[in-house]
Amino acid sequence: EAGVTQSPTHLIKTRGQQATLRCSPISGHTSVYWYQQALGLGLQFLLWYDEGEERNRGNFPPRFSGRQFPNYSSELNVNALELEDSALYLCASRPNLPGTEAFFGQGTRLTVV
Amino acid sequence: GNSVTQMEGPVTLSEEAFLTINCTYTATGYPSLFWYVQYPGEGLQLLLKATKADDKGSNKGFEATYRKETTSFHLEKGSVQVSDSAVYFCALSSNAGNNRKLIWGLGTSLAVNP
Numbered sequence: 001e002a003g004v005t006q007s008p009t010h011l012i013k014t015r016g017q018q019a020t021l022r023c024s025p026i027s028g029h030t031s032v033y034w035y036q037q038a039l040g041l042g043l044q045f046l047l048w049y050d051e052g053e054e055r056n057r058g059n060f061p062p063r064f065s066g067r068q069f070p071n072y073s074s075e076l077n078v079n080a081l082e083l084e085d086s087a088l089y090l091c092a093s094r095p096n097l098p099g100t101e102a103f104f105g106q107g108t109r110l111t112v113v
Numbered sequence: 114g115n116s117v118t119q120m121e122g123p124v125t126l127s128e129e130a131f132l133t134i135n136c137t138y139t140a141t142g143y144p145s146l147f148w149y150v151q152y153p154g155e156g157l158q159l160l161l162k163a164t165k166a167d168d169k170g171s172n173k174g175f176e177a178t179y180r181k182e183t184t185s186f187h188l189e190k191g192s193v194q195v196s197d198s199a200v201y202f203c204a205l206s207s208n209a210g211n212n213r214k215l216i217w218g219l220g221t222s223l224a225v226n227p
Binding site: 004031033042043045048055056090092094096098099100101102103104105106107 | 156157158206208215217
């Protein structure tokens with residue numbers, strides 16, 4: 001069974017540009033979570049989608065946005081990139097069942113120069 | 114609201130030493146509890162979990178027991194190896210209705226020296 005896949009694995013952008021990160025969940029998982037992990041720091045919750053709707057949002061500015069498609073894959077968009085947006089962006093998926101764990105992708109390393 | 118408090122790192126141990134990483138939580142009801150591990154350059158992997166009080170999760174020599182009376186889920190391993198060097202995250206998920214948001218601790222970095 002395929003795991004959570006994220007693309008691209010690495011992305012280099014210049015300040016002010018837009019970045020689009022993609023995530024394909026495990027088949028049958030309806031929830032997708034996005035996290036930002038800056039170097040040496042913990043997980044910062046960005047967004048949670050379930051059944052195509054945004055369920056919760058972390059403390060990030062509106063230039064961080066996303067969506068979930070009917071097949072439950074998801075996109076994270078970051079507009080007007082700033083240098084401090086450089087980080088590892090992790091996606092996780094989870095089935096719609098209580099007590100279940102989340103499964104993570106390998107992440108997209110975004111570098112803003 | 115729900116929260117997870119995890120001991121700060123970094124933790125540095127010699128090979129074969131005993132490991133404890135403390136994790137306490139605040140939650141209503143009966144959450145599920147998880148430990149994840151992140152090896153350098155990789156995403157997070159589930160290490161173990163427990164879904165009800167007094168459950169013990171175990172994997173790869175690691176153990177953690179869901180203690181509702183002390184609201185704790187401490188991670189232990191009797192004899193660590195160099196290959197256990199990683200960042201460890203404690204997490205919880207409420208099982209109440211549609212509130213299945215994952216709450217994360219800040220992570221504890223472990224370095225094991227030969």
